[in-house]
Amino acid sequence: MNRTDARPPLAAADQHLVDGVLAKNRRSLAKSITLIESTRHDHQQRAHQVIEALLAHTGNSIRIGISGVPGVGKSTFIETFGLYLIEQGLKVAVLAVDPSSSVSGGSILGDKTRMELLSQRPEAFIRPSPSAGSLGGVADRTRETLLLCEAAGFDVVIVETVGVGQSETSVAAMTDIFMLLQLPNAGDDLQAIKKGIVELADLIVINKADLDPQAAALAQAQLKSALSMLRHTTPGWEPPVLILSALKSDGVAAFWAEVTRYRETMSASGEFIAKRRGQALAWMWELIDRGLSARFRGNPQVKAKMPALVEAVALGHTMPTLAAQRLLGLFEGK
DSSP: OOGGGOOOOOOHHHHHHHHHHHTTOHHHHHHHHHHHHOOOHHHHHHHHHHHHHHGGGOSOSEEEEEEEOTTSOHHHHHHHHHHHHHHTTOOEEEEEEEOOOTTTOOOOOOHHHHTHHHHTOTTEEEEEEEOTTOSSSSOTTHHHHHHHHHHTTOSEEEEEOSOOOTTOOGGGGTOSEEEEEEOGGGGGOGGGSOHHHHHHOSEEEEOOTTTOHHHHHHHHHHHHHHHHTSOOSSTTOOOOEEEOBTTTTBSHHHHHHHHHHHHHHHHHHTHHHHHHHHHHHHHHHHHHHHHHHHHHHHOHHHHHHHHHHHHHHHTTSSOHHHHHHHHHHHHTTO
């Protein structure tokens, strides 16, 4: 690196956070995440510098995204799986995203309560975050939080989404393997399964199989049939469909074996690194789009003219295309 590109030294408080994260200090990690989740401009500037200083220490964990309809048992599965990983000598971080109220903006953030046993283990770190209106089933700063957990030495980082839906696919764009949890009776109604989610899934798990083993076996067969008719997004990988009971801790070892096989298969073909590089570029463009939108809305000329143009469009007096052109012209200084 050219000396002129060297980063300026961090402020003492931020260097303390960096040192603490690298020392695997949970308090430093929690404070760093709080910093990056802050919406204050000065905090955002500090957060970028902290992440930049930690970037060389990231990328060594396996990133697992988990989605599924409410009631499918995501929290129970994650707790059982996390405890299994700890038994294997691994450290696990869980980034659980809770839905925010569209009225109050509040969020329950109850994942630590639902994962009581896992939250008590020193080898585990659970961070619930509100979605705060963000689409994609993840919080606005989940990617940055994931990197901080990697820098803190966690071997496995699990990202749990708020649920399953057509817009809740962003977790697949920030994790190495995207897993979809299904219920045993889901196979009876394939119309209820979102095609886009299934195509993104690298692994499908039918949970709560202990409730109805016959229904779980039927769902497994029907999902395998459905997958054969879909075009999967990960080249060189056929998504397996597993049967599991998180409550009984039955099938968790087989699930981890498939995750390991996925990483080995993708690493051997070069797809693992290619996927991460593609995700980093997609993240950059997403941030550019978000930044341009914020600057557009904050432009004084745009802010001055927007109320009148919005009203004109709503009343049908002006075409939306014309109003958009006028506002963009003001933003560009034309």
